[in-house]
Amino acid sequence: MTRPRPPIGPAMAGAVDLSGLKQRAQQNAPASAAEGAKTAGPGGPGGTEISEANFEDQVIIRSDEVPVVVLLxxxxxxxxxxxxxxxxxxxxxxxxxxxxATVDVDAAPRVAQIFGVQAVPTVVALAAGQPISSFQGPQPADQLRRWVDSLISATAGKLAGATSSEDVEEVDPAAAQARAHLEAGDFVAARTSYEAILEADSGNAEAKGAIRQIDFLTRASGQRPDAVDVADAAPADIEAAFAAADVQLLNQDVSAAFNRLIALVRNTSGDDRTKVRTRLIELFELFDPADPEVIAARRNLANALY
Known part of the structure; x- marks a missing residue:
């Protein structure tokens, strides 16, 4: 199967895995992020302009100390x-x-490619080298304030940087192998590896999330390209709506995918409504719960149900 391009971009929780970059960055990191900032270029509270040269220090390593908000x-x-x-x-x-951290996608296209950016502006928040929340497009000032506050609250007391060998998280060989399969696009091998991790640790959050994403990618990349048109022509066809929503998510049209299924919830009842609601919740679980589009869609789903 041809490897599909990364879905959803940074909006999908965990879809952009920077663990490899983080590991390399830590090996080559200066004594502290502050030392690295000496050569990072313009920075300060107003933001640091990111290039390939300072990406690892000012995004990956810096996110071990405080949340880093990357504006593409x-x-x-x-x-x-x-x-x-x-x-x-x-x-x-x-x-x-x-x-x-600000990334001019015209001046630093390879940095933008790391995040799988499909449109600007895109904002991705990182902590400990991994994306934890994201959104696309403009946002009202009060919503931006709440979003930033949620990042600070979620990471409070959890980010201090690695100051000694005791602070460096030991790499799990099984998880590293699973990530390598996933990054290579070998979904079958990646899923098998993550299943083995779950057998040993049934509560492993990374494995659960990765399997959800792999299953979505496998299903969505196999949908017919005109699935949206087919569903539009048959609005009562549940399976057609499911296929269209998959394609829309794959193309990063997140709100349209959610709204399609929410509309179907309104127009169904009984087992059909339960089926649609279940699929919608499964799609929500692919994303960071704090994602604004997920929050809005959950609210709209509640209104549709009650």
Whole structure:
């Protein structure tokens, strides 16, 4: 099977796995992120402009100490500029409790490629080298404030950086092998590896999340490309709607996918409604629970049900 391009981009929880980059960065890291900042270029509360040269130090390593909010933007977009200014203001007001990193996708396309960016502006928050939340497009100032506050709250007391060998998390060989299969696009081998991890540790969150994503990728990449048109022509066909939602998620049209199934919940009853609701919740679980689109969709689903 041809390896599909990464789905959903950074919005999908865990879809962008930077663990390999983090490991390399730690091996080559300066004594502290502050030391690395000496050569990082313009920075401070207003944000650090990210290039290939300083990406590892100012994004991956820095996120061991405080949450790093990465803004992928273009100076050709007024919306991007407005969002950059809004985030810069919040970063300045918060005085170092989190770090703003800005990536001009035109000037640093390879950095943008790491995040699987399909549109700008895209914002990805990282902690301990991994994405923990994200969104695309403009956001109201009050929602931005709440989003940043949620990042600070979620990481409070959990980020201190690795200061000694005792602080460095031991790499699980089984997990490393599973990640390697996943990064290589070998979904069968990756799923087998993660299943073995779950057999030994039934509560392993990484394995559970990875299997959900692998199953989604396998199913969605096999849907017919005109699935959306087919579903639009038969709005009462549940299976057609499921296929269309998969394709829309794969193409990062997240709200449209959620709204399609929420509309179907409104128009069904009994077992059919339960079936649609179950699929929708499964799709929610692919994302960070704090993702604004997931929060909105859960609220809309509750309204549709009650």
């Amino acid at each position: 933007w273009s100076p050709r977009s007024d919306v991007c500029i407005e969002l950059r200014d809004a985030l810069s203001g919040l970063a300045a007001a918060d005085k170092g409790t989190w770090s703003l």
